[in-house]
Amino acid sequence: MLIRHAAFSTYAGPQLTSLRECSEDEIRTLLFKSPPKTCPLDPVPTDVLLQSVDILLPFICVMCNASLRESVLPSSQKTAIITPVVKKPGLDPDEPQYYRPISNLTFMSKIIERLVTEQIQTHLKQCNLMPSVQSAYRKGHSTETVLVKVIADIIDAADSQNVTLLGLLDMSAAFDTVDHEILLSRLETSYGISGLALQWLRSFITDRTQKAAFAGTCSTLTTLLYGVSQGSVLGPLLFVFLLVFLPDARNISSCDGSLFFLRFYNSSLISGLPCAFRNPSLLLCSSSSTKNRFCCLVNCLSEVFSLILHIRQL
Numbered sequence: 001m002l003i004r005h006a007a008f009s010t011y012a013g014p015q016l017t018s019l020r021e022c023s024e025d026e027i028r029t030l031l032f033k034s035p036p037k038t039c040p041l042d043p044v045p046t047d048v049l050l051q052s053v054d055i056l057l058p059f060i061c062v063m064c065n066a067s068l069r070e071s072v073l074p075s076s077q078k079t080a081i082i083t084p085v086v087k088k089p090g091l092d093p094d095e096p097q098y099y100r101p102i103s104n105l106t107f108m109s110k111i112i113e114r115l116v117t118e119q120i121q122t123h124l125k126q127c128n129l130m131p132s133v134q135s136a137y138r139k140g141h142s143t144e145t146v147l148v149k150v151i152a153d154i155i156d157a158a159d160s161q162n163v164t165l166l167g168l169l170d171m172s173a174a175f176d177t178v179d180h181e182i183l184l185s186r187l188e189t190s191y192g193i194s195g196l197a198l199q200w201l202r203s204f205i206t207d208r209t210q211k212a213a214f215a216g217t218c219s220t221l222t223t224l225l226y227g228v229s230q231g232s233v234l235g236p237l238l239f240v241f242l243l244v245f246l247p248d249a250r251n252i253s254s255c256d257g258s259l260f261f262l263r264f265y266n267s268s269l270i271s272g273l274p275c276a277f278r279n280p281s282l283l284l285c286s287s288s289s290t291k292n293r294f295c296c297l298v299n300c301l302s303e304v305f306s307l308i309l310h311i312r313q314l
Contacts, residue, residue, distance in 0.1 A: 009190050016123040017195035021065040022115055024057055030114055031060070039104045040081055040213075046107045060108070067112050071199035077109035079221070080210040080229055103210070103231025113233040116200065120193070120237070129191055137236040175239055176227040180205050183228070183242050191241060204234065 031053060038046040049056060067073055084099040091098035121139075124130050135141035184202055187193040193201065205228055212219040228235035 011190050011192045013127050013192055015192040015194050016197045019068040019116060019119055019197050019200055021068055024061045027061050027064055028057055030111060034111060039106050041079060041106045064112050064115060071196045071203060073203045077106055078208045080105050080231060082210050082212045084214055103229055105231050110233050117234050117237060136240055175230045175235060178227050178239060178242060183238060186242050
């Protein structure tokens with residue numbers, strides 16, 4: 001299943017048109033703040049790089065800023081090694097469905113990604129482009145903030161003697177379903193990322209390659225046509241960009257005497273699908289009569305059925 005095109009909200013405020021070059025001090029701080037993981041594709045182990053940072057920092061700074069200035073991520077930094085790992089202890093290692101693919105990328109590619117991510121997040125914060133209750137891949141937010149909000153809304157509805165329905169939907173292999181052109185269109189249309197900044201993001205998500213490694217054997221290199229890298233720093237944030245709605249789409253009325261209100265938690269569905277399920281977390285509250293509440297429930301279940309049919313046709 002691939003995430004297809006949908007109508008996007010239009011943003012007309014300040015634009016992020018280019019990426020700022022960073023100082024040696026900024027890059028040094030980021031090097032030591034980043035997890036010191038090493039990928040087989042790294043020219044030197046990460047711990048050796050950090051031990052020699054005083055010597056290597058000027059060269060690292062030139063390389064990072066060249067990428068930001070020229071809006072290109074080198075192809076050498078766009079290759080991943082996929083390692084299958086059993087999801088949890090006790091599962092049968094002979095069953096392929098019990099494995100989770102872990103994507104391993106070069107250390108320097110993640111450093112450049114973090115430089116870009118910080119600038120994008122600054123743009124989002126200054127322009128107030130992320131919904132206040134979006135919790136996925138966001139500083140200061142977690143599954144706890146989602147649970148607190150859901151429980152608070154359910155309690156409020158119960159205190160008002162309203163009917164409450166919580167629908168939780170999930171997508172399998174969600175990161176692998178992203179269409180690059182649709183994502184880039186969304187970034188420009190809904191988030192004001194354009195020009196050289198958008199050009200760098202295009203370079204980041206396109207022409208990526210990967211190979212699988214297992215038991216000392218590697219597969220041949222494969223070019224990815226869709227998706228964002230799960231092992232990357234920027235990939236999860238880009239996935240949220242594609243799926244989360246802007247704040248002006250929060251409230252949706254469906255039936256007379258009822259109110260569907262959406263709360264934007266960890267998004268994993270397609271914008272443009274049936275209105276009550278544009279987000280995996282849906283709260284349905286009704287202050288009408290029992291008959292109207294029942295009608296709301298029926299209509300909601302009808303939208304779920306339509307959603308399932310829509311997905312099967314993709």
